[in-house]
Amino acid sequence: MELTPEQRRDRARQAVQVSWQKTEDPAARTEPARAAxxxxxxxxxxxxxxxxxxxxxxxxxxxxxxxxxxxxxxxxAARRARREATRAAL
Structure with missing residues (x-):
């Protein structure tokens, strides 16, 4: 069964949440990225x-x-522009 892009995103988000739930030391896990x-x-x-x-x-x-x-x-600025574009379209 082929997953839709939305289903793939949901599955990936769930996997990330499970991964972080199992992480005992979040600071240690992200230290290499902060150092880089x-x-x-x-x-x-x-x-x-x-x-x-x-x-x-x-x-x-x-x-x-x-x-x-x-x-x-x-x-x-991008959020403001999107909001203004939405208002203009109404």
Whole structure:
């Protein structure tokens, strides 16, 4: 039996929920991803590793904050545009 895209999404969501229910330490499970994300920002602010580590981390965390702030603004603008388009269509 072929599943519809909606059925596949529902099945995948259920699998994710079960997986997280069985996870004893969520922070440990997500640590590799958080470390990789921080490394991305470290590479952005100090690709040659010439800064002292504490300064590189400070700048990387600032770059990360700015990235997510911009992402939030773009998301809000997209939601606003969708809402306005829906109102205009009525």
């Amino acid at each position: 994300a921080l490394k991305r920002f470290e590479n952005q602010v100090d690709p040659d590793r010439v800064l002292p580590e504490d300064e590189r981390l400070r700048r990387a965390n600032e770059a990360k904050r700015q990235f997510y702030k911009r992402l939030g603004k773009l998301s809000a």
